[in-house]
Amino acid sequence: MPLFEEDPAHLSKSRLKSDLVAHSVALPPAQSKKDVYVELHLKHIDQKNAADFSSDEEDQVRDVADKEEDAEDAEIPDPSGLTDDDLKAALLEHGFKAGPIVASTRAVYEKKLRKLLQPDGQDHLNGAEKGVVYSDSEEEDEEEEEGSQGAKEETVERSDQTQQESSQLSQEPVKDTFKDMFPDTQATPTGIHATRRKPIKGAAGRPIQYVYPDTPASPTTQERRAVERRLVPIQIQILVFLIVVVLLYLIYACVEDNSFSPFVALLESLNQGSDGEEGLLLPAETQDTPALSGQE
Amino acid sequence: MSSTSQKHKDFVAEPMGEKSVMALAGIGEVLGKRLEEKGFDKAYVVLGQFLVLKKDEELFRDWLKDTCGANVKQQGDCYGCLKEWCDSFL
Numbered sequence: 230m231p232l233f234e235e236d237p238a239h240l241s242k243s244r245l246k247s248d249l250v251a252h253s254v255a256l257p258p259a260q261s262k263k264d265v266y267v268e269l270h271l272k273h274i275d276q277k278n279a280a281d282f283s284s285d286e287e288d289q290v291r292d293v294a295d296k297e298e299d300a301e302d303a304e305i306p307d308p309s310g311l312t313d314d315d316l317k318a319a320l321l322e323h324g325f326k327a328g329p330i331v332a333s334t335r336a337v338y339e340k341k342l343r344k345l346l347q348p349d350g351q352d353h354l355n356g357a358e359k360g361v362v363y364s365d366s367e368e369e370d371e372e373e374e375e376g377s378q379g380a381k382e383e384t385v386e387r388s389d390q391t392q393q394e395s396s397q398l399s400q401e402p403v404k405d406t407f408k409d410m411f412p413d414t415q416a417t418p419t420g421i422h423a424t425r426r427k428p429i430k431g432a433a434g435r436p437i438q439y440v441y442p443d444t445p446a447s448p449t450t451q452e453r454r455a456v457e458r459r460l461v462p463i464q465i466q467i468l469v470f471l472i473v474v475v476l477l478y479l480i481y482a483c484v485e486d487n488s489f490s491p492f493v494a495l496l497e498s499l500n501q502g503s504d505g506e507e508g509l510l511l512p513a514e515t516q517d518t519p520a521l522s523g524q525e
Numbered sequence: 526m527s528s529t530s531q532k533h534k535d536f537v538a539e540p541m542g543e544k545s546v547m548a549l550a551g552i553g554e555v556l557g558k559r560l561e562e563k564g565f566d567k568a569y570v571v572l573g574q575f576l577v578l579k580k581d582e583e584l585f586r587d588w589l590k591d592t593c594g595a596n597v598k599q600q601g602d603c604y605g606c607l608k609e610w611c612d613s614f615l
Binding site for chain 2: 328329331333334336337338340341449452
């Protein structure tokens with residue numbers, strides 16, 4: 230971005246100062262000269278700027294004259310030149326309700342506005358689709374289906390495109406058809422809607438509510454819900470267990486008393502029978518052999 | 526994303542107190558170092574940023590990527606654990 234190449238020496242002192250603050254660089258003593266600031270700026274910020282950190286997150290300075298040099302988007306007003314309030318208003322114009330714009334969030338919102346301002350209509354389908362990847366709310370899915378044709382094919386490739394998606398996440402300008410269809414919903418580029426806060430129980434004995442019907446449930450809450458659905462009250466579990474134990478015991482007792490005894494008796498009698506036959510046969514043999522030997 | 530990591534469970538189980546930024550799911554040693562360099566040394570500082578972005582997933586992901594170069598999975602883990610923490614403790 231040409232913005233980063235602007236010479237810090239041309240910047241105003243207060244701007245330099247806030248730049249340094251924004252990049253968490255320790256400030257020199259209050260009475261130091263501008264050169265000191267410029268030096269610090271060159272040393273810390275210009276090195277650090279790896280194309281993704283805007284060098285002007287400051288809010289106090291509206292040094293629009295400096296911004297003239299950057300021809301980045303001539304027709305698009307540069308978000309970094311806006312005041313906090315203007316930035317917020319600009320975002321609102323594009324259907325995005327911004328939170329507080331402070332030093333640490335300004336860069337994020339500027340980026341957001343740049344994305345919203347990007348005029349290419351091709352990407353916004355992508356962006357919309359990607360926005361849904363992380364939210365499984367049904368309502369949003371519907372909206373996406375109606376709002377974007379041909380987004381279906383992309384769903385298949387979703388997983389491979391994880392790298393890309395973050396960059397495309399929000400390049401979707403507000404759709405008028407969307408607004409027509411859902412006049413009540415506030416149009417947001419990603420299809421993520423702010424939901425109202427529900428009473429919950431938590432740490433200090435407050436009511437716990439694991440289920441947030443409006444918000445996409447996280448995997449854990451879904452798991453938890455599934456477990457809760459499966460659970461049977463513990464008393465019933467114990468009761469069933471006891472019944473089963475008693476039944477098993479009864480069966481065991483009956484079997485031991487009656488049903489097996491005939492078999493056992495039969496087996497015993499069989500054993501005895503065979504023993505008796507053997508006993509009868511053996512003497513006959515022993516009698517035969519001496520007779521034979523005697524004949525020889 | 527079918528199951529959550531042990532780190533996530535540990536973080537979500539209790540108030541974060543003075544836990545370091547590396548206790549956040551998705552933030553390892555490398556990202557933790559980078560965040561610390563930018564002044565985000567404790568988990569609650571990141572929580573502050575998360576809240577000031579109004580718990581917006583996309584903005585938070587963008588911010589995390591810009592600040593420490595987190596990849597999509599790391600962004601998702603970190604967002605998920607802060608979100609869940611807020612749901613139970615905020």
